[in-house]
Structures are given as structure tokens and as C-alpha cells.
Amino acid sequence: MAGLSVFEKIWLRHVVYEREDGETLLYVDRHLTHEVTSPLAFEGLREKGRKVRRPDLTFSVTDHNVPTGDRLKPIEDKLSLEQIKALEKNARDFGITLFDLYSPYQGIVHVIGPELGLTIPGITLVCGDSHTSTHGALGALAFGIGTSEGEHVLATQTIWLKKPKNMLIKLEGRLQNNVTAKDIVLWVIRNIGTGGGIGHVIEYGGKVVEEMGVEERMTLCNMAIEAGARTAIISPDEKVYHYIKNTPYAPQEDEWEQALEYWRTLPSDPDAVYHKTITFELDKLEPQVTWGTNPAMTIGVTEEIPDPRDYDDPAERQAVERALKYMGLEPGTKIRDVKVDVVFIGSCTNGRLTDLIDAARVLVNNKIAHGVRALVVPGSQLVKRRAERMGLHRIFIEAGFEWKNAGCSMCIAMNEDKLRPGERCASTSNRNFENRQGPGGRTHLVSPIMAAAAAVYGRFVDVRESDLMSREEVLEYAKRS
Amino acid sequence: MQRGVNVIEGKAAPFKYENVDTDQIIPSEFLKIMSKRGIGRYCFYRWRYREDGSLNPDFILNNPKYSDASILIAGKNFGIGSSRENAVWALKDMGIKCIIAPSFGDIFYMNSVKNLLLCIKLPEEHVEKLQDMAEKTELYLKIDIENSTINYPGGEMKFDLDQTVKERFLKGLDEIETTLTYYGEKIKEYEDKMPSFIIPKARRFLPD
Numbered sequence: 001m002a003g004l005s006v007f008e009k010i011w012l013r014h015v016v017y018e019r020e021d022g023e024t025l026l027y028v029d030r031h032l033t034h035e036v037t038s039p040l041a042f043e044g045l046r047e048k049g050r051k052v053r054r055p056d057l058t059f060s061v062t063d064h065n066v067p068t069g070d071r072l073k074p075i076e077d078k079l080s081l082e083q084i085k086a087l088e089k090n091a092r093d094f095g096i097t098l099f100d101l102y103s104p105y106q107g108i109v110h111v112i113g114p115e116l117g118l119t120i121p122g123i124t125l126v127c128g129d130s131h132t133s134t135h136g137a138l139g140a141l142a143f144g145i146g147t148s149e150g151e152h153v154l155a156t157q158t159i160w161l162k163k164p165k166n167m168l169i170k171l172e173g174r175l176q177n178n179v180t181a182k183d184i185v186l187w188v189i190r191n192i193g194t195g196g197g198i199g200h201v202i203e204y205g206g207k208v209v210e211e212m213g214v215e216e217r218m219t220l221c222n223m224a225i226e227a228g229a230r231t232a233i234i235s236p237d238e239k240v241y242h243y244i245k246n247t248p249y250a251p252q253e254d255e256w257e258q259a260l261e262y263w264r265t266l267p268s269d270p271d272a273v274y275h276k277t278i279t280f281e282l283d284k285l286e287p288q289v290t291w292g293t294n295p296a297m298t299i300g301v302t303e304e305i306p307d308p309r310d311y312d313d314p315a316e317r318q319a320v321e322r323a324l325k326y327m328g329l330e331p332g333t334k335i336r337d338v339k340v341d342v343v344f345i346g347s348c349t350n351g352r353l354t355d356l357i358d359a360a361r362v363l364v365n366n367k368i369a370h371g372v373r374a375l376v377v378p379g380s381q382l383v384k385r386r387a388e389r390m391g392l393h394r395i396f397i398e399a400g401f402e403w404k405n406a407g408c409s410m411c412i413a414m415n416e417d418k419l420r421p422g423e424r425c426a427s428t429s430n431r432n433f434e435n436r437q438g439p440g441g442r443t444h445l446v447s448p449i450m451a452a453a454a455a456v457y458g459r460f461v462d463v464r465e466s467d468l469m470s471r472e473e474v475l476e477y478a479k480r481s
Numbered sequence: 482m483q484r485g486v487n488v489i490e491g492k493a494a495p496f497k498y499e500n501v502d503t504d505q506i507i508p509s510e511f512l513k514i515m516s517k518r519g520i521g522r523y524c525f526y527r528w529r530y531r532e533d534g535s536l537n538p539d540f541i542l543n544n545p546k547y548s549d550a551s552i553l554i555a556g557k558n559f560g561i562g563s564s565r566e567n568a569v570w571a572l573k574d575m576g577i578k579c580i581i582a583p584s585f586g587d588i589f590y591m592n593s594v595k596n597l598l599l600c601i602k603l604p605e606e607h608v609e610k611l612q613d614m615a616e617k618t619e620l621y622l623k624i625d626i627e628n629s630t631i632n633y634p635g636g637e638m639k640f641d642l643d644q645t646v647k648e649r650f651l652k653g654l655d656e657i658e659t660t661l662t663y664y665g666e667k668i669k670e671y672e673d674k675m676p677s678f679i680i681p682k683a684r685r686f687l688p689d
């Protein structure tokens with residue numbers, strides 16, 4: 001018998017029932033909910049007089065709508081306030097733990113899951129949010145779902161799914177100076193396309209992934225959804241166990257040992273079979289920048305904005321023309337000559353401590369360029385406090401960044417952090433769709449290092465040429481000052 | 482309890498955009514509206530209206546020829562991006578009953594099934610053929626879910642539909658009720674065997 005991949009192992013363990021046609025009822029170990037996609041799921045339960053089957057496996061947090069300014073001030077946006085209140089009421093009525101606006105653990109759902117130990121290897125996890133794939137970095141099988149499916153999970157703690165196919169993406173080689181997980185995932189999406197992962201679970205493997213830290217792996221898994229994948233996953237290892245050890249919800253004492261025993265059975269077998277395997281050699285990978293209106297519209301930092309005339313397929317040519325028009329870019333322009341107005345560091349892709357440290361490496365003893373508006377929105381209040389304890393916030397503030405409270409913020413522009421029409425933003429988030437960061441806003445997705453450098457120079461620069469402090473050095477520096 | 486559907490009839494519009502993400506179908510500011518009804522007017526908001534709020538004449542569904550269309554014939558990867566089910570609710574509220582495309586975003590597809598918005602995957606050539614017809618004439622389609630056929634003037638196309646999806650449309654079941662009634666015992670059995678370390682217990686706080 002052939003071996004199994006980590007995804008298959010977890011899948012098999014969670015099958016409650018499999019019908020002949022392959023439709024499978026899968027048990028859900030963790031259900032995370034936020035204020036935007038959950039209200040009508042709870043409303044559905046109420047209408048039918050149903051309860052939440054497992055409030056102990058269900059957790060709620062407010063993140064999408066929340067103000068990132070002073071939390072003691074009243075929330076001005078009435079609709080946001082209503083949605084936030086609705087989640088508070090639902091959590092109360094149905095007996096669910098809520099990390100509300102004032103909780104020290106509040107933050108973006110995909111940041112707090114792993115950092116609180118709610119996300120552990122080998123579990124199934126769902127959330128009414130596409131970037132739930134992030135949790136796969138810890139070896140969990142995590143699916144983004146819709147509101148109706150969410151209601152089904154609330155009521156039954158299960159979900160009906162057909163087993164997706166699996167795809168192995170191997171990342172090999174040695175990364176160049178200051179090239180990071182974000183550049184890799186943009187490169188992957190650029191190559192396999194926005195639909196390249198449809199119907200598949202993407203497993204990342206290879207030397208680069210093994211050497212990578214857990215938070216960077218989250219960046220890889222987070223954006224797999226932008227390649228259309230059902231989710232992403234990485235075989236768990238000691239780094240993952242270390243990451244969750246001693247978090248508030250991780251198994252403790254005896255249970256930790258039992259859990260470890262299970263977790264160590266999870267990594268993909270060497271003879272696991274995949275529907276598709278793609279290998280990327282990353283030695284030559286340069287920092288990536290998106291130029292268009294979906295994450296596959298990406299170029300390297302030394303490249304030029306593409307010309308629609310170079311595309312044979314009429315639909316593609318039209319899409320490129322449309323994207324250039326929206327983005328206000330001329331074909332043939334060097335991306336390094338493109339100026340930015342705003343820099344946003346944050347989101348579930350790059351709002352973790354490692355990301356802030358990386359950005360700080362650039363910002364030490366630097367100031368943001370004249371006319372640039374820059375904000376850093378930590379992915380969670382815990383990330384924020386940890387960064388402050390390390391003194392990182394001073395580096396950002398001295399450089400001219402706004403230092404804010406946790407939330408989705410300018411990733412989705414549902415609170416007051418928005419681009420104004422026509423503004424161009426270097427953003428560490430995951431979507432450069434039209435109007436995503438505010439009506440008429442223009443988004444270029446980049447890594448935290450690239451974003452910080454864009455803030456300093458007012459345009460995109462090739463950060464491979466920069467001689468930055470190491471992460472350790474920057475922490476040492478922050479502590480001293 | 483939803484009622485089932487078998488036949489969908491209506492006018493088709495060529496919707497030749499690829500990679501239509503759910504942010505375009507319904508922008509995030511309208512996700513704050515906690516209702517499935519009445520949000521059709523925000524569907525494709527930034528494509529449909531100009532900044533001053535007037536209709537954008539360049540948007541295909543604003544063309545009088547297609548303003549009453551209930552079937553969209555779209556480009557590949559329709560509905561990628563955000564999981565927002567509001568995208569499906571908005572399309573339905575706007576009167577769209579069926580979308581035909583070469584491929585769909587996975588979550589969007591699932592959400593559509595749950596709301597009985599029919600998504601039909603067809604090979605690219607067939608999609609293009611239908612788009613051409615819809616551009617040239619007023620194209621009325623009759624879609625038979627049970628037999629999985631699309632009837633157009635002068636011809637018929639077959640499409641594949643998953644058995645489960647088909648049943649869902651035909652019977653319009655309350656899925657939660659079905660799951661609890663038929664599989665409730667099995668879920669209970671599963672839970673009885675779950676190792677305790679799976680269940681999160683907050684025993685230690687403020688470790689930061």
C-alpha cells in the first residue's frame with residue numbers, strides 16, 4: 001500500500017461517514033467565527049430553535065470591522081458596531097468564548113488561532129473565511145467555508161465535503177538575501193495561476209519549507225487560497241510543537257505527551273501519492289511585486305510592467321489592459337520607478353511578530369519618505385504587546401509609522417483604515433483586487449521587507465542589495481535603545 | 482426548508498470576465514448588512530455604478546439587452562477569493578439563477594449549491610459558443626437539472642452535475658435536519674472516541 005500524505009492522514013481520522021458517491025461527513029475539531037460571516041448562521045440556528053452542538057470547540061473573535069485606533073473611544077461606524085454587537089450577543093446566547101475588542105487576545109482570527117494554541121497539528125479546523133488555509137502551516141487540515149456551511153457546523157459539528165485532490169509543491173534551493181516566504185508564494189501563484197489550485201489541497205514541502213520558521217510557513221499557506229486551492233498544509237515538525245507549547249489552549253502535561261505521540265505520526269510518508277507535484281528551484285528568485293488586480297499578476301522587482309500586446313489570448317489581453325488602467329500604470333515602466341503613497345504592514349498574511357521584526361530590520365535608523373503615509377497594524381494584541389515589550393514599536397514610530405491596534409484593517413478596508421481613490425499602496429496583505437483596500441485604491445502586494453523599504457524610498461526597491469541587520473541584531477538594538 | 486428546483490429558464494448574458502473575485506461581486510462595505518434580502522442592488526457595485534451613483538453604461542448588465550438576464554455566461558475562475566456567501570445572496574437577490582463558466586472558485590461553488598444558485602461547468606469552447614450566441618441574439622436557455630441539459634434554440638448541450646448537488650437542487654433539503662436525523666448517532670459515536678487532548682481547555686493565561 002502506498003503511503004499517505006499529511007492531509008490524507010488527518011482526513012481519514014475525521015471521517016464520520018462516507019457515502020457511496022464519495023460525499024463525506026467530516027468531524028470538525030475547531031470552529032472559529034468572526035463578526036462578518038457568522039451573524040446569519042447564528043440567526044439560522046435561532047429560527048429553528050437549534051443550539052451550538054459544541055460550544056467548547058467553537059471560538060469567536062471580532063477582527064474584520066474593528067477600529068484600530070483608540071479602543072476607549074466609541075465605535076463611530078453604526079453598521080460595524082451592530083455587527084460587533086451581534087457577535088457579542090451570539091457568543092453570550094450560545095455559550096461561546098469570545099475574544100472581544102477589549103480582550104488581550106483579540107486579533108485576526110488566523111493569527112490568534114495558532115498563537116493561542118487553538119490550532120494544533122492533526123485537527124480539522126474551519127472558519128467562515130477563505131484564509132483559513134493559514135492554519136495548515138501547523139499541520140492542521142483547515143478549510144474556509146461559507147455561512148450556510150458554518151451554520152451546519154454550529155449545529156452538527158460536522159461538514160459535508162468531497163475529498164479534494166492533493167498537490168505537492170516542493171520548494172528547493174537557497175534563497176537570496178532578504179527574499180522571504182511572501183516572495184515565494186507570489187512566485188508560486190504567478191506560475192500556477194489564480195485557478196491553479198482549484199479542487200486541491202496544496203502541501204508545501206522541500207528544503208526551503210523545512211528550514212523556514214512556523215510564521216513564514218503561515219504566509220505560504222495563507223496565500224494558497226489565491227491560487228484557488230481548497231486549502232494548504234505542511235507536515236508538522238519540532239518547530240511547530242515548540243511554537244504551540246505553553247500557549248493558553250495547547251494540551252498540557254499528560255495530554256501534551258499524548259498529543260505529541262499523535263502529531264509525530266502525521267508527517268507525509270515518503271511514498272505518499274499526489275495527483276500533481278510541482279518543484280520550484282528558488283535560487284534565482286527575486287523579491288516579487290504585484291502590478292495588477294489579482295495576485296497572479298506579479299513581476300520580479302527588476303522587471304517591467306507587462307505590455308498587453310505581448311498576450312495572444314484575447315481574454316488575457318483584455319484583463320491586462322483593464323488591470324493597467326485600474327492601476328494607473330504604463331506598460332514597460334520599471335516597477336522600481338513606481339512611487340507609492342501608502343505603506344500597510346499587517347494582515348493575516350504578514351502581521352505576525354516575525355513580519356514586524358523583518359520590517360524593523362529595514363526601518364532601524366531610517367525615516368519614511370516625505371509624503372508617504374505608513375501604518376503598521378499588528379495581527380493581534382498579543383503580537384502588539386510582544387513587539388512593544390521588545391521595543392520594536394519605537395523603531396516603527398521613530399521611522400514615521402502609525403502604530404495601531406490589531407485587526408484586519410486596511411487589508412479589507414471595513415474600518416476607518418482605507419486607501420483614498422487613486423492612492424497607491426505597498427501592502428503586505430494578500431489581495432490586490434480592485435477596490436479591496438478602499439474604493440479606487442491601488443494595491444501592490446509585497447513582503448514586509450519590501451513594504452518597509454518602499455516606505456523609506458517612496459518607491460519599490462530591490463532589497464537584495466540592502467545590507468540589513470539580522471533579526472537578532474534588530475532585537476538587540478531595540479532592547480538597548 | 483428550501484423548495485427544490487428542476488428547470489431554470491431565462492435570458493443569458495455574455496459575462497466575459499475572467500477571475501471575477503467575490504470582492505467585485507459584492508464589495509466589503511456591504512458585508513455589514515446582515516440580511517440576504519435587498520442586497521442585489523449592491524451586486525457588482527463598482528462595475529455597475531459610476532462614482533456619482535449613475536449607471537455605468539459600459540457594464541454589460543446595464544445594457545438594456547441584458548438587464549433582465551437571469552443566466553450569466555462567464556469566464557474562467559468565477560467567484561474566486563473571499564468566502565463571503567453574500568456574493569451568492571447578492572447574485573440571487575439580483576435575479577441571477579444560473580452561472581455557466583469553465584471553472585469556479587471552490588468556496589463560491591459550495592456556497593452556490595447551498596443557496597440553489599446553479600453553477601454549471603462547461604468546457605471553454607462550449608462557454609464561448611454560448612457567449613457568442615448571447616452576443617449576437619437574445620439567447621434564452623432552458624436548463625433541465627434532472628437530465629443535466631442546456632437547451633438553446635437549435636441545439637442542446639449536456640453538462641456534468643454531481644449526484645449530491647443534483648439531489649440537493651431537486652429536493653431542496655434542509656441539510657442540517659438530514660445530517661442530524663440520519664447521522665446524529667454516528668456523530669455521537671465519533672465524539673465518544675475523541676481523545677481528550679483535542680478539546681481545548683484554557684489552563685494557563687497571559688504567557689506572553
Ligand code: SF4
Pocket residue numbers: 064108109110129131347348349407408411412429430
Ligand atoms: S487580514 Fe484580510 S485576508 Fe486576513 S482575515 Fe482579515 S480581511 Fe481576511
